[in-house]
Amino acid sequence: MKTRFLMQAALIAAVYAVATILTGAISYGFMQVRVAEALTVLPALTPAAIPGLFIGCVIANILGPYGLADMICGSLATLAAAFFSYKLRHRPILVPLPPVIANGIIVGAMLYYVYNVPVSLPVCMGWVALGELISCYVIGYPLLKLLKKHDRLFK
Numbered sequence: 001m002k003t004r005f006l007m008q009a010a011l012i013a014a015v016y017a018v019a020t021i022l023t024g025a026i027s028y029g030f031m032q033v034r035v036a037e038a039l040t041v042l043p044a045l046t047p048a049a050i051p052g053l054f055i056g057c058v059i060a061n062i063l064g065p066y067g068l069a070d071m072i073c074g075s076l077a078t079l080a081a082a083f084f085s086y087k088l089r090h091r092p093i094l095v096p097l098p099p100v101i102a103n104g105i106i107v108g109a110m111l112y113y114v115y116n117v118p119v120s121l122p123v124c125m126g127w128v129a130l131g132e133l134i135s136c137y138v139i140g141y142p143l144l145k146l147l148k149k150h151d152r153l154f155k
Contacts, residue, residue: 016056043086096136104129
């Protein structure tokens, strides 16, 4: 069981990091649609996704343009989102919501306060949340529904 958990976490981390880096033009910035955030629905299927998403986000943010602040703030936002998505696993329609909220607030505030994005704080948070909404509900929620049909892969 421990080997399976580690392998799932490592695979999720790798997919998250690679997906973020390959879509770098839209994964970082004020108006971002980080396609890899669609994977934040995976904690509904396996708790191994919690450390997997966190590690994948750390790797992506190490290689991204925003440096230490994003490595800390962005990665902690993804960790919190993954944890709360896991807690909501019995309410599938709500599973994608924690990443929208956590990243909207945390990453939006980071961009505003640390990188001085030239818009108001609510607008900055709203743009990040909108990008998360697209990733998590337009891509992530259908992914969750599809994977739930094949959940034996996660057992």
